[in-house]
Amino acid sequence: MLEFDGLHKSFGVNHVLDGVGFTVAPGSMFGFCGSNGAGKTTTMRIAMGLLRADAGEVRWRGRLLDQDVRRRIGYMPEERGLYPKMKVGEQVAYFARLHGLEAAAARRAAEEWTERLGLAARRGDAVEKLSLGNQQRVQLAAALVSKPEVLILDEPFSGLDPIGVDSLAEALLGQVREGVPVVFSSHQLDLVERLCDSVGILARGRMVATGTVDELRRRETGRLLRVVVPDAAPRWAGALPGVRVVSERAGDTVLELADGTDDQAVLAEALRTGRVTHFAWQQPTLVELFREAVAVPTAQEVAA
Amino acid sequence: MSGPRGISGASMVRLVAAREVAARVRDKNFIISSVVIVLVLVGVLGLQVAFSSGSEEIRVGLVGDPALRAALEQQGDALAVDVRVVELDDGAAARAAVEAGDVDGVLVLDDGQEPELLVEQSAGGSLQAVVQGAVAQLALAEQLRAAGITSLDVPEVSVTALDPDADADGQRVVVAIIGVGVLYSLLILFGQFVAQGVVEEKASRVVELLLATMRPWQLLAGKILGLGLLGLAQIVLIAAIGVGGAIAFDLVDIPGELVGTAVSVVVWFVLGYAFYAAIFAVAASLVSRQEDLSTVVMPTTLVLIGAFVVGIQASADPGGALARITSYVPGLSPLVMPVRQAAGDVAAWEIALAVVLMLVAIALIVRLGGRVYAGALLRTGGKLKIREALNAERA
Numbered sequence: 060m061l062e063f064d065g066l067h068k069s070f071g072v073n074h075v076l077d078g079v080g081f082t083v084a085p086g087s088m089f090g091f092c093g094s095n096g097a098g099k100t101t102t103m104r105i106a107m108g109l110l111r112a113d114a115g116e117v118r119w120r121g122r123l124l125d126q127d128v129r130r131r132i133g134y135m136p137e138e139r140g141l142y143p144k145m146k147v148g149e150q151v152a153y154f155a156r157l158h159g160l161e162a163a164a165a166r167r168a169a170e171e172w173t174e175r176l177g178l179a180a181r182r183g184d185a186v187e188k189l190s191l192g193n194q195q196r197v198q199l200a201a202a203l204v205s206k207p208e209v210l211i212l213d214e215p216f217s218g219l220d221p222i223g224v225d226s227l228a229e230a231l232l233g234q235v236r237e238g239v240p241v242v243f244s245s246h247q248l249d250l251v252e253r254l255c256d257s258v259g260i261l262a263r264g265r266m267v268a269t270g271t272v273d274e275l276r277r278r279e280t281g282r283l284l285r286v287v288v289p290d291a292a293p294r295w296a297g298a299l300p301g302v303r304v305v306s307e308r309a310g311d312t313v314l315e316l317a318d319g320t321d322d323q324a325v326l327a328e329a330l331r332t333g334r335v336t337h338f339a340w341q342q343p344t345l346v347e348l349f350r351e352a353v354a355v356p357t358a359q360e361v362a363a
Numbered sequence: 364m365s366g367p368r369g370i371s372g373a374s375m376v377r378l379v380a381a382r383e384v385a386a387r388v389r390d391k392n393f394i395i396s397s398v399v400i401v402l403v404l405v406g407v408l409g410l411q412v413a414f415s416s417g418s419e420e421i422r423v424g425l426v427g428d429p430a431l432r433a434a435l436e437q438q439g440d441a442l443a444v445d446v447r448v449v450e451l452d453d454g455a456a457a458r459a460a461v462e463a464g465d466v467d468g469v470l471v472l473d474d475g476q477e478p479e480l481l482v483e484q485s486a487g488g489s490l491q492a493v494v495q496g497a498v499a500q501l502a503l504a505e506q507l508r509a510a511g512i513t514s515l516d517v518p519e520v521s522v523t524a525l526d527p528d529a530d531a532d533g534q535r536v537v538v539a540i541i542g543v544g545v546l547y548s549l550l551i552l553f554g555q556f557v558a559q560g561v562v563e564e565k566a567s568r569v570v571e572l573l574l575a576t577m578r579p580w581q582l583l584a585g586k587i588l589g590l591g592l593l594g595l596a597q598i599v600l601i602a603a604i605g606v607g608g609a610i611a612f613d614l615v616d617i618p619g620e621l622v623g624t625a626v627s628v629v630v631w632f633v634l635g636y637a638f639y640a641a642i643f644a645v646a647a648s649l650v651s652r653q654e655d656l657s658t659v660v661m662p663t664t665l666v667l668i669g670a671f672v673v674g675i676q677a678s679a680d681p682g683g684a685l686a687r688i689t690s691y692v693p694g695l696s697p698l699v700m701p702v703r704q705a706a707g708d709v710a711a712w713e714i715a716l717a718v719v720l721m722l723v724a725i726a727l728i729v730r731l732g733g734r735v736y737a738g739a740l741l742r743t744g745g746k747l748k749i750r751e752a753l754n755a756e757r758a
Contacts, residue, residue, distance in 0.1 A: 107575040109741060126578070130370065134575045140568030145386065156378055157576040159370050201572065 060084060061209055061240045066115035068101055075101050077264040080115070083240040083257070088231065090251030091244040092345075093261030094353055099244040100137050102261070103213050107134050119209055130158050133207030137214050137244075139198050141186045148173060148182035151200045158205030165204075172200040176230070192223050199227065203234070210234055212243040216250060228254055252345040260352045267352040275348050283341035284314045284322060290333030299328055313341070375577045379585020380592070383560065387593055396552060397597060400545075404601060408608040420445040421490050424460050424481075426453060427472030434497035435470075441496070444489045457481055470494050534615050535624070536678045539705030542628035543678070543698050545601055547671040549632060550639050550697075551664065553594040557640045558647035558660050560586055561736075565651050570740050579737035587640045591633075598632050624705045634721045635697030638728065639667065645732035648739040649747040659746070666694055674698035681706035691717050693724035 061083040068076040076098045083089040093099050104110040106117045108129055117124045119132075142150055148169050155165035173182050176196045181189060186197055195218065202210065210231070216224050224247075231241050231254065245251050251258060252272055260268040268275055288295065289310045296302055296312060301320030305313040316322065322340075329335045343351070387393050423435055425448055432448045439446030449466055451457050457469035461483050468482040468490050478498050480486060486494075507513075564570040564582075573582055602625040610618045646659040673695060677686035681703045690699040690709075696717040703709040738752035 104741075109571060109574055126576075130576055132575075134572065136568065136571040136575075138568040138571060140570065140572050142386075142563070142569055143567050149385075153378075153382055154572070154576075157375070157573070 060118075060120065061242070062118045063102065063106065064116055064118065066102060066105055066117070067113045068098075068105065068110065069113060075264050076105075076112070076115075078115070079261065079264065079266055081259045081266060081269050083242055085240050086235055086238040087256040088235050088241045088243070088254055090255035090258045091242060091261065092246075092248060092251060092258060092349055093244070097261040097353075098264045099261055100213055103134075103137075103211050103242070103244065106211055107132070130205075131208040133202035133205065133210045133212075135198055135202045135212040135215050139195065141194065141197060141201065143187035144185050146183055146185055147178055147189070147197055150186060151197065151204050154201040155204040158207070160205055168204045168206070169200070172204045173197075176200050176226075191218060192220065195219060195223065195227075199230065203230070208239065210239055210241040210243075212241070214245060215243050216245055216247055224250065248345045248349055258345065260349055262353045268348065272345060275345075276343060282315055283343070284316055284325065285337060285339055285341055286312045286314060286325065286329050286335065287337035288312065288329050288332045288335055291329070292332065295332050296325065296328060299325060311337075372578070372581055375581045376585040376588060379577075379582055380589030383586055383589030384593055387556065387590065393556070393593075400548075400597070400601060401604065404604050405608070408605070408612065408614070411609075411614050412612045420447060421468075421487075421493060422447045422449060422466040423490070423494065424449045424451045424457055424466040424469030425472075426451050426457050426469060428501075431470065431472065431497055431501060434501050435493060438493045438496040438500070442489060442492060444493060446493055468494070470498070534617055535620060535705045535707065536681075536702075538615070538621055538624050539702040540675060540678050541605070542624055542701055542705070543671065543674040545598065545605075546628055546632050546635065546701070547667065547674070547698060549594055549598050550635050550667060553590055553636060554639045554643040554660070554663070554667070556590050557587060558643040558656055559653065560590070561644050561647035562650060562653055562656050565648065565740060566653065574740060579740060580733050582740075583641075583644055583733060583736050587637070587644060591636050591640060594636055595629070595633065598629055602626075602629055620705070620707075624701065627701050627704050631697040631701050634718065634725070635694075637725045638694055638697070638721065639663065641725065641728045641732050645728075645735050645739075648736045649749070649752065651742075655746055667698075670695045670698040674702050677702040678706070682708055691720055693721045696721055 062080075063082070064080050066076045066079040068074075079098065079102050081089070091099050091102070101110060105112045106124060108124065108126065119128055122128060124132075145153070151173060152165045152169035155168045156162065160168060170179075170182075173179055176199060178193065178196055178200065181193065186194060189197065199215070202212065212231075215227060215231075219227060228250070231243070235241055255272065257269065257271045258275060259266055268278075270278075283305065286296070287310055291310050291312075293307065294304070296304055296307075296314055299320075301317040302325060303315045303317075305315050307313075314325065316325070326335070326338055329338065421439065421444055423446060425431055425435070429450065432450070435448050436446050449460070451460055451469060454471055454473075457471055458481065460466045461469055461481050464483070468480050468486055471479045471481060473479075478494075480491065480494050482490070564573065570582075606621055606625045609615050609621060615621050642663050643660055646663060647656060649659050650656060670689075673685065673689045677683070677690070677699045680686060686699055686703055689695040690703050690713070700709070700714065700717050704714065735749055735752040738754065739747050742752070
């Protein structure tokens, strides 16, 4: 397990992380969402030892991350960085060596990864001569070349075209299949929804939601019910106990049900109005979940 | 847990240093500057050889009386001309040698005939003087012997030198100035390399990836060490060419001291480089763009220039108060002490004191500078204050 446990961090008076914690199982992908400035990059930098947490710790297989453990982590920083004048092949091999591979093994691994990421023809070119998309691939090769046990990627999809997104997603899924836990942050929530086994939503330095996308949905599901009754009079559901009308337009009604309210009673009421063309629990998209989670600060959070 | 991933700090430093060396030896600027330095050096040596009059050499062929050989060489000594005597068999061989240019002229002595000097076109001033003198000397000795006079009582002039080492002193100082000049240029050059390297890593943001695998001090040490080895190789090469050339072409009268001065320049380069490279690196870590580099390294560059000026001044007055005091001051000492050492009037304890002070200063800079460097590396955008960097280090 990769465990982030109770991370606190302040920069001066600015309280950036306030008890951030989540767990990533081996062979699973964790999507880290949050608005700009929510603290995603800070969390990842703490994991990589680039910042020191005020409190809390990050563990891999029960062991506190130290320089030796970190060498087994593949990392892609938000600010992409490579030596612009160094050749692609040499650069990838250099990062393999920094992660502990012997010279010969590093060379082999660099060849393998440049090949796998479609950079074989560019091995001898300086990185600055490559297109941005290809530079991004070199960056990924640098993160993957040492056969890392864990991957931590900060906004790996930003700046990629759809084909680049697909090939990166494929590469990450490949890592997951090999049992590597992958943590990545992203604003592209559709992507997170599609790829990730579990999701964490960070807002104002706190994890406001964690779990599988399904779990998050279920938390919201059971609350919003959409009923379409074209022939119903306005306010047809207003009198039902435990039901609040969220919106209603020409029979297209969204209802919020209190805990314990019987949805079948609502259906019976709807049928009484005439035809029912739609009756279903709302499946919120991750975007909606995200808005929900991020938008409503508790009083405590506001104080923080 | 997998694999043998534990790497010692030392091997991390070695990896960084190896990358620096590999990147630099392929860098055009480095190659060009190295070639230019060597060319300038060879050029200076060539000029020295061309202009040095003390090494004029005359090759004289000799047919006949071998007794003249000694006389010719003696005359050469007297006229400060190197005379090389080649004995030839007969007139035909003499002509051939002159025509082939093997000799400047041939002195032919046939029994009973007047001595004859064969030359290709005309006899240069010193050639004729040497030959004329030698023949005259021999003839004079023979005539005296014939007259029964075996010894002449000629008073010998005794020479008292007021400053017997004046020439050697001058050469020592010249050698020291050249040494300090080379030292200064290489310190500036390699200090710039270090500074550019630090900013390059910050500007390209690769530093974040590096620091995920190593500590800031390992990165700093590897960079300084790698470039330092290149600098050392370059100054040793320069010293070898300079000293070797000067001795081979016989440009100096004090080869032993020349070697001593070269060695002390190399040693002071190591100390000076460690000092300035650390400062340049720390200063460079405060900015994120190459464009901002010149403003932060300016103060250090000015100190270096000041040290160079003081060093040159010290060569004129190596025993003066200014030279004496500055030769202990860390940062100035690498460019002043070698001059005083070359001039010769410096005690061993003074050198030891300067070295110790320098080492203490280096240790302090590396400790404090390392913290600034560590704090500043991940702060991009704008120019950082040293205090901010020190605070950030604790972050």
